[in-house]
Amino acid sequence: MFRHSLCFLALVCLMPSASAGDAPVQLQALNVEAKHEPLAIDEAHPRFSWIIATASRDTVQKSYRLRVASSAENLANDKDDVWDSGRIASVQSFGIEYRGPALHSSTRYYWKLQVETSAGAATSRSFFETGLLDARAWGASVWIGKGAHASLEAPLLRRVFHVDAGLRQARLYVAAGGYADVSLNGRPASNAVLSPDFTNYDKRVLYTATDVTALLKANAPNAIGLQLGRGFFGLTNPDVWHWERAPWHAEPRVRAVLRLSYADGHHDDVVTDGSWKLADGPTLLDDLYGGETYDARRASDGFDSVGFDDRAWRNASIVTAPKGQLVAQREQPIRVIETMHAIAVTQPRAGLFVYAFPRVIAGWATIAAQGVAGTTIVAHYGEKLLPDGTVDDRDEHHYFEHGFQTDRFTLAGKGVERWHARFSYKGFRYVQIEGWSAGATPWRSAVSAQVVHTDAAVIGHFSSANPLLDWIHAATVDTMLDNLYGIPTDTPMYEKNGWTGDGMLGADMFLRNIDSGELLAKWVQDIEDTRTPDGAPLLIAPNPGWGTGRAPPWHAAYVLVPWSLYMQRGDRRVLATHGEGMTKYVDMEFARSPGGIADTDLGDWVSPETDPGGENAPEDRRVAATAYLYRMATTMVDVEQALGNASQARHFSDMSKQVREAFNRAFFDATAGIYRGVGDRGYRQTHNLLALAFDLAPPAQRTRIAAALAADVRTRGDHLDTGALGTKIVLPVLTATGHENIAWKVATQLTFPSWGFWRANGATSLWEHWKLAARSRGHYFLGTIDDWLYGDVAGLRPLEPGWQKIEIHPAMTAWLEHAAADTLTPYGRASVSWTRRDGTLNITAEIPVGASAVVHVPARDVSAITESGASLSRAAGIHGMHACGGDVCIETGSGRYAFRASMNGSGRSIRPDPRG
Secondary structure: OOOOOOOOOOOOOOOOOOOOOOOOOEEEEEEEOOEOOOOOEOOOOOEEEEEEEOOOOOOOEEEEEEEEEOOHHHHHOOOOOOEEOOOEEOOOOOOEEOOOOOOOOOOEEEEEEEEEEOOEEEEEEEEEEEOOOOHHHHOOOOOEEOOOOOOOOOEEEEEEEEEOOOEEEEEEEEEEEOEEEEEEOOEEOOOEEOOOOOOOOOOEEEEEEEEOHHHOOOOEEEEEEEEEEOOOOOOOOOEOOOHHHOOOOOOOEEEEEEEEEEOOOOEEEEEOOOOOEEEEOOEEEEEOOOEEEEEHHHOOOOOOOOOOOOOOOEEOEEOOOOOOEEEEOOOOOEEEEEEEEOOEEEEEEOOEEEEEEEEEEEEEEEEEEOOOOOOEEEEEEEOOEOOOOOEOOOOOOOOEOOOOOEEEEEOOOOOOEEEEOOOOOEEEEEEEEEOOOOOOOOOHHHEEEEEEEEOOOEOEEEEEOOHHHHHHHHHHHHHHHHOEOOOEOOHHHHHOOOEHHHHHHHHHHHHHHEOOHHHHHHHHHHHHHHOOOOOOOOOEOOOOOOOOOOOHHHHOHHHHHHHHHHHHHOOOHHHHHHHHHHHHHHHHHHHOOHHHOOOOOOOOEOOOOOOOOOOEOOOOHHHHHHHHHHHHHHHHHHHHHHOOOHHHHHHHHHHHHHHHHHHHHHHEEOOOOEEOOOOOOOOOHHHHHHHHHOOOOOHHHHHHHHHHHHHHHHHOOOOOOOOHHHHHHHHHHHHHOOOHHHHHHHHOOOOOOOHHHHHHOOOOOOOOOOOOOOOOOOOOOOOOHHHHHHHHHHOEEEOOHHHOEEEEOOOOOOOOOEEEEEEEEOOEEEEEEEEEEOOEEEEEEEEOOOOEEEEEEOEOOHHHEEEOOEEHHHOOOEEEEEEEOOEEEEEEOOEEEEEEEEEOOOOOOOOOOOOO
16 A cells, blocks of 8 residues: 555546547446445535646536435436435535435445536435434444453454345444454455544544444345454543543453345344353453453454354343443544564564564564464554664553553464454554564565554645755654544653643644545544633543643634634535634633733743743743744634624624733833843743744734844754744744744754754654653654645645635745645645756646636746746736736636746745735
8 A cells, every 4th residue: 555645536637638628428436425335424514625637727617416316327328316406506525515305324325425526517326324413323333341240351252144145335333432343254354454543432422333234144144253453431540641640441241233235125233242162262351552362262263254153152241331422423434554673673672572663563463473372562652762772661650550552472383373453552663572482483475564544635735955854754743643543642651641732733734735624523522522611621632631731822722623614625614613612711810810911831842941841831822822822813713704603793893802902912012122021041932933923023023033033043053943832823924924044044054953963863753752761763743844834835725615716936046946735625635746956946746626726926027937838828827917026916717827937036936915
C-alpha cells in the first residue's frame, strides 16, 4: 500500500492539463456522508456530494438532480420510488441533504446524479446502505461477555450457525465496549483493527458494518469467532487520567447482528445471545499503555472454525449494556497500513537485541521465534535509545502503576511461532527483544514493525527546492498519521489522549493533508460529550472524568475546530449541531473573565526554555487566555452569520470589542510598542504574535509591534522563542507584516531551537519539545509550520468556506527557486506550482470546478504577464485583474492556468497584511 496516496476512494487524479475548450464532463467521488458506497449511514438526512472533472476552463455547475431508488433496476428504468429532488438550479455540489421519506434500517439504496454544467452534462450512479437506525433494528441481539467472571484474560466467543442456499448478501454489525476482533470460518471479518473506535461510552457507543458475504458458505454450517479487548472501556492498570475509574468502566462486552439476506427476499439474523460459547483466551492481559501478555500454550487453534470442539466452554453471560446510544462509526477504521523491516540489529549486552526501524511509527511488532514451550520473549518498545544502547521505555512521569510499552510472548514449542499484539499499540522506532533461547541469535527478519493508524488517505502534498522544508512537511504528515486513532492523539507512546489544545492547533493541517474531516467532526462530538453543566469542555476528549482545569486556549477547540471544518471541508452541519453549545461556553468564559481578562492553567506550552517534560512558558498566561477568548468571540460572529443568526452575531461582536479593549488596556505598553504581562521573563514573542495574528493590536501600532517582534527574533540569532501556541503563527505573522526575510531564516535554522536542529540530530518525526531531551518523538503540535509551507511558501489557501474561493499567493519567491502544493478540496483538487529562474516566475495553478481563485503575480504591470504563452487579454477563464500590494491580482474561474511573468523589482511577492 502506498503511504502517501495521491487519490482516494473513487476519486481519480483530477484536472487534466488541457487548456480552454470543450472537453468531456465527468462526475467523480460520488459520496454519501463523505464516504464512497458506505454500509452504515444512520443520519436521518444524509448528505450527498460529488466532484466535477473537466478540462474546460471556467466551468460552472448549473443544476443537479438526485434520484434515489430501492433497486438498481428501478433506478435504471427511472423509477425513483424513494426520492426525486427534481431539477435544482444550483452551483452546490456537496452538503446536499436527502429530503425524502424516512429511510429503513439495513437497506441498500441506489442513487443517480444528473448534473448540467456550462461545459456539458453528465450522469453517474452509486449506492449507500443504512445501518441499524433504532433499537428495533438490533432485533433479538443482546450484550454478552464474561459477566461476573473477574479474570484478566481476553475472552473468546463463538457460535456455529447455518447459512441456507440462495444467500444474496451478509452484513455484520458489531458494537463493543472495548475492542472486538471478529473472524468467520477462520478468516478475519475485515482488515480493521482496534475496532470499533472509542467514545464516552455513557454517551455514545460506536458500531461498525462489514460486508462478509464472501466469507460465508451457503447451504452449510459456518462459525463466527470473537476476541474482546479492553481498550479504554475496561483498562485495569491505574494511570494518572483514571481511565480505570471511568464511569462506564466494566469488562469488555459485545453486541452483534449478522444479517443474512436471501435471493427470495427473506432474511435471517445471527445475534449475540446467551447461546454463545465463551472461554478465557491466550491473551492474559491487554492494556493500551502497558502492552500485552500472550501465552501461546493456551491458544485455542481453530476456535473460529466449524469443526472446533467447544464442549468444555461455558455459555456467555448476558451483561448490561453501556449507557450510550448506538451510533455508526463515521470515521475510517484503524488498519495496518504498512510493514517495515529492521535497518539494523544491535546487541547492547548478552541476550538482549535491539531492532531499529527506519523512522518513529505507531503500531506494533510481529515477532517470529522458535524455542521450547514456556520460553517467554519480552519486547520493549521506545522512540529513542539510552546511552547504553538499550531502548528507552521509561515512564519518567510515573503515569502508570504497572509496566509500560512491553509485550510478553510465551512460546508453545511448535516450530517457528509468530505473534503480534491485537489490543494495544505503541509509539516506537526501536524494539528490544529479551528471552531468546540461550546462545541463539535472532535473525533480522524475526521482528517486523507494523504501521497502524486510522486509514485516512493523504490528500495534500508539498514540495520545494529546499530539502529541509520538504523534510519538515514529510515528518509532519507522518507524525500526524501516527496520532490518528479515531481521534487526534498527543503521542502514541505516552498519553494517547485527545488533548483539545493540540487538536485545535493542528486542525487546519490535518484537514489540508489528510482525509480527516469525518474523524474531526466525530471528535468535536467527543468534546461536546465532555462539557460540564456550566458549559466548559474538559481538557481531553473523550474523557473519563479527568481534567477540570480552566484553559481557554485548549477549550477553544470546541469553537475553532468546527470553524476549521467549515472553512476546509465546507461542513456547515457541524456548526448547526454545536452552535448552541458553543454559544453557551463562550458566554460562560466571558462571564468568568473579570473586566474581559481571562485566565488559564495552560498557556504557551513547551517554549524553548521550559522543562523538556513539558511546562508553561515563563510568562503571564492571562495574555494567551484573553487572546483566545477574543478569538472565540470573533469566530462566533462568523459562526452565527453562517447560521443566519444576526442578533447573536451582534452579541459576539459586542463581546469581542469589550475583550479587545480590555486586552490592550491590560497588556499593551504604548511607550515600548510591545505587549507584556505580569511576571514575564523578558520579551515574549507569543504575546505579540497573538496580538497581531488575532487582530487585537491597534491598527496604527501594528507596524511598530511587528518591528519589535522581528528585532527580538534577530537578537536571538534569528530564532523563534515560542511554544505550541506561538509556533503556529510566528512565520505567517512575520511574513504578513513584511518580515518574510526573518521568517525564512527562522524556518531554515539548523541550531536550537528549530526544526532543522531536530533533523540535524537524527529526527525522523516531530518532537514534543525543542530540546534534545524531549520526552516524546511523536508529537505534531510544533509542526504547524506546515500552515506556512502551504499558505506562504507554496501560496495556497482558502478564502471562503469549502475552498469556494482560493488564493494563490507565493510569498517566498525571493528565497526559493521552486515550491508546489496541492490539496483535495470539497470541489476537487486545487494546486499551485511555481518556479523562479533568471528574473522570471512561472506559476501553474489548478482550480477545481465550483471554485474560483485570486492569483497574485509579482509583476510590474499586466503587460509583463502571459498565460499559456499568450497575453492575459486572450486567456479564457480570466474574470478580472487589479493591482494589489505591488503585485497584479488575476481573478480566474476553474481550470488549469500557466502564468509567466517578469518579476517586480523586489523579486518577491509581498503578502499584504490581512489585518490592516
